[in-house]
Amino acid sequence: MQFSSRDRQKHLRLAGDRREQYPHSLQFYLEPPTESISLAEFESFAVDRLKLLKVVENLGVSYVRGTDAYKSKLEGELRKLKFPYRALAEDDYEARRKDHISHFILRLAYCQSEDLRRWFLQQEMDLFRYRFNELTGGLMQKFLEHANLSFEAIGEDLKNELADELSVSTPGFSLPKVKEQMFYKVGLADAVDLFRARRVYIKDGFAYVPFKEIDVIVLNNYRTKLSKALALTARSLPSIQSDERLQPLLNHLRNSYVGPDYSVQKNTGKISLDQIDALSVKSFPLCMRQLHRALRDSHHLRHGGRMQYGLFLKGIGLTLEQALEFWKKEFIRGKVDADKFDKGYAYSIRHSYGKEGKRTDYTPYSCMKIIMSNPPSQGDYHGCPFRHSDPELLKQRLQSYKIPPSGITQVLELVKGMHYQLACQKYFELTHDVDDIGFSLNHPNQYFTESQKLLSGGRELKKEFNNSGNFQQKNNNQESVNSSSTPTSSNAKADAELEGLEAYFTED
Numbered sequence: 001m002q003f004s005s006r007d008r009q010k011h012l013r014l015a016g017d018r019r020e021q022y023p024h025s026l027q028f029y030l031e032p033p034t035e036s037i038s039l040a041e042f043e044s045f046a047v048d049r050l051k052l053l054k055v056v057e058n059l060g061v062s063y064v065r066g067t068d069a070y071k072s073k074l075e076g077e078l079r080k081l082k083f084p085y086r087a088l089a090e091d092d093y094e095a096r097r098k099d100h101i102s103h104f105i106l107r108l109a110y111c112q113s114e115d116l117r118r119w120f121l122q123q124e125m126d127l128f129r130y131r132f133n134e135l136t137g138g139l140m141q142k143f144l145e146h147a148n149l150s151f152e153a154i155g156e157d158l159k160n161e162l163a164d165e166l167s168v169s170t171p172g173f174s175l176p177k178v179k180e181q182m183f184y185k186v187g188l189a190d191a192v193d194l195f196r197a198r199r200v201y202i203k204d205g206f207a208y209v210p211f212k213e214i215d216v217i218v219l220n221n222y223r224t225k226l227s228k229a230l231a232l233t234a235r236s237l238p239s240i241q242s243d244e245r246l247q248p249l250l251n252h253l254r255n256s257y258v259g260p261d262y263s264v265q266k267n268t269g270k271i272s273l274d275q276i277d278a279l280s281v282k283s284f285p286l287c288m289r290q291l292h293r294a295l296r297d298s299h300h301l302r303h304g305g306r307m308q309y310g311l312f313l314k315g316i317g318l319t320l321e322q323a324l325e326f327w328k329k330e331f332i333r334g335k336v337d338a339d340k341f342d343k344g345y346a347y348s349i350r351h352s353y354g355k356e357g358k359r360t361d362y363t364p365y366s367c368m369k370i371i372m373s374n375p376p377s378q379g380d381y382h383g384c385p386f387r388h389s390d391p392e393l394l395k396q397r398l399q400s401y402k403i404p405p406s407g408i409t410q411v412l413e414l415v416k417g418m419h420y421q422l423a424c425q426k427y428f429e430l431t432h433d434v435d436d437i438g439f440s441l442n443h444p445n446q447y448f449t450e451s452q453k454l455l456s457g458g459r460e461l462k463k464e465f466n467n468s469g470n471f472q473q474k475n476n477n478q479e480s481v482n483s484s485s486t487p488t489s490s491n492a493k494a495d496a497e498l499e500g501l502e503a504y505f506t507e508d
Contacts, residue, residue, distance in 0.1 A: 022096035024139075024146050025084040026131050028225055033101045039245060042105060046253050048081045049102035053123040058440045060126050061414065061422050066133070074130055084131070108240060109253040111233040115418065121226055128222055132215055140214070149221060151184040154208065159183055162201065162208065169201035170210055182211040190217050262315040262364050262445040271317045273326050279316075283451035285444045286385045286427055287370060288312050290397075294381040299334030304374050304382035308365055310352055315364035315445040320353045366443045367421050386411075386420040386427075403430050 037045075055077045063070040078085035083102075084095045103124070110120035135143060144151065159166070159178070166178045173181065191207035193216055194200045200207045209217065241247050271279070280292040291309040295301050301309060306327075313323060327349060328341050336345070347356055354361035367384070376383040385394055391412055398408045407430040414423035425441040428434075432454055441447060 022093060022100065024143050025092065025096060026128070026135070026143055027100065028147055028222055029100065029103050029107075029229070030225065032104050037101065039249070043249060045098055045102040046105040046109070046249075048083075048098070049106050050253065052077055052081050052083060053106070053120070053127065054440060054442070056123045056126050056130075057119075057419065058422065061419055062436070065126065065129070071130065071134075085134075106253065107230060107233055108246075109250040111230045112237060112250075117227075117230045117234070119418065121223065121230065124226060125219060125223055129215065129219055132218060137211070140211075144214075144218070147218075147221075149218060151186050151209075151214070151217075154183050154185050162203075165201050165203075166208060169198075169208075171199055173210065184209045184211070184214060186217060190220065193220060260443075260446075262443065262449075268317045269319045269322070271322075273322060273329075276313075276326070279448075282455060283448050285424055285447040286397075287383065287424075288444055288448075290385055291381050295330055299330050300336070301382075302380055304376060304380055308370065308382040310349065311362055311364040312444050312448075314352065314362075316448050320350065320355065323349050323353070364443070364445050367424070367441070370444070371420055384420055384424075386415050386423040391415060398427075401431070403427075 056074065059065075059070055059073055063073070075085050082095055083099050084092055106120060110116040132140070132143070154162075163175055163178050166183065167173050167175050170178070186207045186209050188195060188202065188205050188207055191200055191209055194209060194213060195202060195207060199213060200209050202208075240250070276292070277296075280289050284292060288309060291301065291305050291312075294305065295309070310323065310327070313326070318326065324346055327345060328338070331341050331345065332338050350356045352362045370382075371384045371387045374382070376388055385397065389397070394415065395408055395412060398411060403411070407426070411423050411426050411430075414420075414426060421441055424447070425437060428437055428441060428447060428451070432451065434454070437450065439446075439450065441450075
């Protein structure tokens with residue numbers, strides 16, 4: 001393709017403008033984007049960043065941060081989603097633009113409650129830490145200047161004068177290493193964490209920080225800025241909530257799920273009603289196992305429980321006819337007679353299968369929807385046990401299911417850290433005797449599908465000898481069920497489903 005002299009000048013000028021807009025692959029996200037974008041791009045950017053942060057959360061629990069395995073998996077996800085994964089040349093403008101815009105979109109969605117802010121802040125911090133530590137020394141220095149963190153590097157004369165003190169006060173630094181390493185003179189207020197850990201030399205109100213420890217100070221600075229920015233964004237919510245285009249999208253992002261919706265099942269009609277009791281023990285996630293047990297014990301579930309469990313059963317393959325038979329048999333064993341069931345509940349079940357009303361084919365609830373919406377009250381059994389149960393009651397329930405004490409401790413630690421889906425993932429591993437399930441768990445029906453694959457030999461397993469000499473199964477398939485699925489967190493029908501869902505099983 002030939003360019004005239006004027007075209008070449010215009011091309012160079014545009015490239016210069018792009019470099020000026022995003023001079024570095026990393027930023028503190030201090031200035032919001034000002035360009036206009038389509039709603040489709042708005043949604044696409046937000047969903048991709050949410051996928052990335054979910055991976056960051058999962059890797060942070062499954063791997064030690066900074067290890068080769070952690071870095072390799074996170075870099076792969078950054079590449080796949082087309083975010084800046086290293087300090088590339090100037091040709092990664094689109095990746096930097098996407099990174100900038102998507103951060104601010106999710107900031108809008110996740111500033112709306114303390115729990116959401118805490119989650120967003122933690123994942124963004126972990127992502128920033130990885131990307132900062134991947135910079136070369138020269139690019140790291142450029143970023144510090146770009147972020148106005150121009151810490152003063154001490155001269156050779158002062159470093160030689162303080163060499164003994166620096167060596168004694170800085171863990172892992174011998175005298176020769178002190179002379180090789182660059183040290184920065186940093187205000188004590190910026191180096192509090194390093195001072196508390198006794199990892200730096202302090203003199204006259206300044207900390208002398210080795211270059212390899214500078215990331216701690218940069219991360220603290222970023223945490224402070226982002227935390228304040230989230231609080232300020234939350235205050236401006238009323239003006240955003242009045243925008244009829246944005247608010248539904250932001251609300252949906254908070255509860256979004258980015259895997260298959262399980263609305264169409266290959267095994268529809270292949271599961272018999274007689275199998276459900278056994279399946280509830282072997283292959284149901286804890287939330288559905290709890291609902292099934294409550295239904296069998298009391299022959300009734302209240303509104304929220306019927307919605308959550310009914311759609312799950314539909315997702316694992318119950319036909320409309322099976323669902324009607326299942327619920328009727330159970331309810332008439334309680335206080336509901338056959339006539340009342342046929343007049344009230346039967347219509348609601350047909351409605352959930354898209355055979356009544358607006359003919360909407362409702363999809364099963366994802367983990368995020370269960371965790372974030374409609375918390376259970378007294379007498380309810382729906383919700384997420386890891387999110388909504390008292391820890392002591394959760395412990396007792398896990399004990400009754402013969403989960404070993406060490407496993408219960410691991411689950412409760414994840415719950416304490418508010419990693420509810422990861423706690424469910426650990427429950428899967430403990431109940432299926434595998435060390436690593438190899439996928440991120442995001443949906444109750446995904447749990448069921450993966451359990452059935454594993455129990456039927458559909459997943460490739462390898463066996464290892466444990467310490468007692470017995471065989472132990474370990475999942476060797478590292479592919480997520482989501483990897484080949486189409487993202488559905490942006491489903492327009494998901495929002496449409498919210499209308500009319502109250503008609504599903506409305507009668508207590």
